[in-house]
Amino acid sequence: MSTIELKMPKMGESISEATILNWLKKVGDPVEEDETILEVATDKVDSEVPSPCNGVISKILFEPNEVVAIGSVIAIIAADGEVAQKETKKEESSIEKVQEKESSSASLPKGEMSTSSGQRGQFKVIGSSENDGFLSPLVISIAKKENLSIEEVQSIAGSGEGGRIRKSDIIGYLKNRKYPLPSRPQQPQVSKSTYKAPPISFVEGKDRIVEMDRMRKMIADHMVYSKHTSPHVTSYIEVDVTNLVQWRNNYKVRFQEKYGEKLTFTPIFVEAVAKAIQEYPMINVSVDENKIVVHKDINIGMATALPSGNLIVPVVKQADEKNLLGLAKQVNHLANNARNNCLKPEEIQGSTFTISNVGTFGSLMGTPIINQPEVAILALGIIKKRPEVITTDKGDEIAIRSMMYLSLSFDHRVVDGFLGGSFLRKVGDELEAFDTNREI
Structure with a gap:
């Protein structure tokens, strides 16, 4: 069977990843060359990704709202009109999914990270005033799965623009990770403002709520x-x-x-x-x-x-x-x-x-x-x-x-x-x- 890999396309200089917004086709659907298959977003621009050939969608490797590195395989197309059977569940891409950690160390609850002092904390998303500004959503996702501390992630030498830590950097680090990890001095905590935002009045039946896009x-x-x-x-x-x-x-x-x-x-x-x-x-x-x-x-x-x-x-x-x-x-x-x-x-x-x-x-x-x-x-x-x-x-x-x-x-x-x-x-x-x- 002839198969074609659909990859996340390059979308401009300095853009290393994109978010999948919506799949317009599902597994088993036929597609024509240049027909739009999915919509993706980078920063402020929404873009459409076309099919590179005629065929049938065989596999979809990422779901909406997932962040994917540029050049990664996001779907498999059975070319030349060969019909692929629908999958009952999504297969994980070996290219994009990080292998399960082989360490026997105990894991923390999802969304938390371990610190050198044994405490727990939360990863901050890009744009947070408490974030270092170099951690992409993809890197943060991998770090959470591998229970990496924020100090440990920040110690990784980044090969991206301006020293940005890329997916390849963190995967390379995981392959050569040594235990026990050297301790790092804990940064002093900056006190947060105690000011409480004033309450917003809402009149049921008169006022309405509009979600920001x-x-x-x-x-x-x-x-x-x-x-x-x-x-x-x-x-x-x-x-x-x-x-x-x-x-x-x-x-x-x-x-x-x-x-x-x-x-x-x-x-x-x-x-x-x-x-x-x-x-x-x-x-x-x-x-x-x-x-x-x-x-x-x-x-x-x-x-x-x-x-x-x-x-x-x-x-x-x-x-x-x-x-x-x-x-x-x-x-x-x-x-x-x-x-x-x-x-x-x-x-x-x-x-x-x-x-x-x-x-x-x-x-x-x-x-x-x-x-x-x-x-x-x-x-x-x-x-x-x-x-x-x-x-x-x-x-x-x-x-x-x-x-x-x-x-x-x-x-x-x-x-x-x-x-x-x-x-x-x-x-x-x-x-x-x-x-x-x-x-x-």
Whole structure:
């Protein structure tokens, strides 16, 4: 019988695992080549995994909500239309399942870990303030099964990016594990806050409860993490974008007829931000403990609202290397993919600076939260016409101008007021000095 292994596909750089969301086929179901078999999730993107061939699903090796390493076999397909009988129970994959521990040591209850001092504790999930940040759900799952202490896991040398502990590291450690384990000094316990959250009133029959979906939970965790990590400071300026607005109104129809692309304000904003970053590169950085990582690439994230109401940040890569047409094409492509829920993992990764156009929703200005691990985010308010005092050759006059507020939130650990204010003013100057003589 000819069989094909269906593996968890690669979904972008630095992604080492994915969560199975839903199987669209079951054991015994026929499939066609390129037909979607299951849905998986990595970070903020849900992706579909197609069948590599025509055939029948013979085995399914992982259940929904299980975390699987990239490249692991997740199903077996009987190719060439050969029918495989349905299995009465799921077979465990020898590739992905860790062998039962041969040690005769007593095991602890599920979900607990042994410590060098004989006490018990709980593993923390990624994102917890008490976690070291390098333990994936897959590594934690293996550690629980093998009754490894958190100190023991952290002692393993990680071969992943930034020293991250991978599945192969922990399995290699288990094969060469020695007993008894050397004792390690226990870390002092940090006292937790005794503050109790105020109760939430709920009126039966009037109020309703809505469960957060997976993406909303991740957004919530990311926002709380950002506020805990970065001391936020927000600065504001007001800019006169009258000339920019007039130029765009004059050329938007011709631009679409010539290039088949809409000319929105977003590529113009991205262009101005990229030019400002070139002059102030220390705004295009990340913080790694006591080190500052200065990014050479200028990758601008665009905070985008999805039809579900959730938020996602597709990224315009190498924004400084694109002209206005290139930026418009990239912005429109990412916006369309976001609206249709078909963004690729690599299209939401690698941003070094983010903009959020809060004016789209009619907001005058905003105080945006930094998109970690960046150190600044720019909010662009609504463009409104109003009377302004301007200086002309004849003196001061009152004129109708198109005005807009810009607000920059920055990480005060590494961005001081001078840098943040200078960068923000540079963005404003680029928008106010927009060349109305430029041709499309």
